Amino acid sequence: MKKIILTVVLSALFIAPVFASEAGDMEILGKIGYTLDTDVKIYTESKDDYGSTDKGIVLGADFCFYINSQVAMGFGANNIFESKADYGMSDKYAFTNIYLSIRPKMDLDSDILDSFYFIAQAGYGFFRLDYDKNGIDEHFSTDNGPYWAVGVGVEIMYSFFLELMHSFNYGSVTVDGDRYDMKYSALLINVGYKFKFKP
Numbered sequence: 001m002k003k004i005i006l007t008v009v010l011s012a013l014f015i016a017p018v019f020a021s022e023a024g025d026m027e028i029l030g031k032i033g034y035t036l037d038t039d040v041k042i043y044t045e046s047k048d049d050y051g052s053t054d055k056g057i058v059l060g061a062d063f064c065f066y067i068n069s070q071v072a073m074g075f076g077a078n079n080i081f082e083s084k085a086d087y088g089m090s091d092k093y094a095f096t097n098i099y100l101s102i103r104p105k106m107d108l109d110s111d112i113l114d115s116f117y118f119i120a121q122a123g124y125g126f127f128r129l130d131y132d133k134n135g136i137d138e139h140f141s142t143d144n145g146p147y148w149a150v151g152v153g154v155e156i157m158y159s160f161f162l163e164l165m166h167s168f169n170y171g172s173v174t175v176d177g178d179r180y181d182m183k184y185s186a187l188l189i190n191v192g193y194k195f196k197f198k199p
Contacts, residue, residue, distance in 0.1 A: 051087030099123025
């Protein structure tokens with residue numbers, strides 16, 4: 001999968017670049033991602049349970065506004081598609097997140113790599129769980145919770161980008177009246193294309 005992503009990014013280098021960012025510029029970033037590693041933690045009264053899920057696909061989009069040539073702020077949304085737990089049950093986790101973001105960047109002296117940047121996102125996540133009742137007639141519900149993520153990225157020929165992110169979702173599961181808090185984290189890689197608009 002990593003080789004495929006690298007091939008797609010490098011093949012994009014033949015596309016002519018757009019102009020460099022300036023204060024007031026706006027961008028729409030379309031992203032597709034893949035979870036490299038996940039971790040699920042369930043907090044119970046007696047002990048904390050740990051597990052992970054299968055790798056999965058993430059789709060997202062951001063809108064950004066440059067407050068100066070080096071810092072973009074904006075908002076976005078992503079969807080972490082359903083992936084199956086590996087802890088002996090067939091539970092399936094999925095999240096849809098909305099967030100605010102900030103993206104400071106540093107220009108690079110390269111004809112291919114335009115800039116290196118940091119990413120911070122904070123918002124709210126909608127938690128979906130396909131709960132494996134394992135033949136037991138249990139009643140369950142989920143509650144949503146905060147979302148945040150940090151990461152780094154590189155812009156390639158001004159139009160393409162590659163990102164490495166670490167994201168965190170919080171929520172809870174209630175089974176037959178008993179509530180359990182949950183934390184889901186994912187290490188993921190994004191590739192994408194940005195559409196730039198100049199005032």
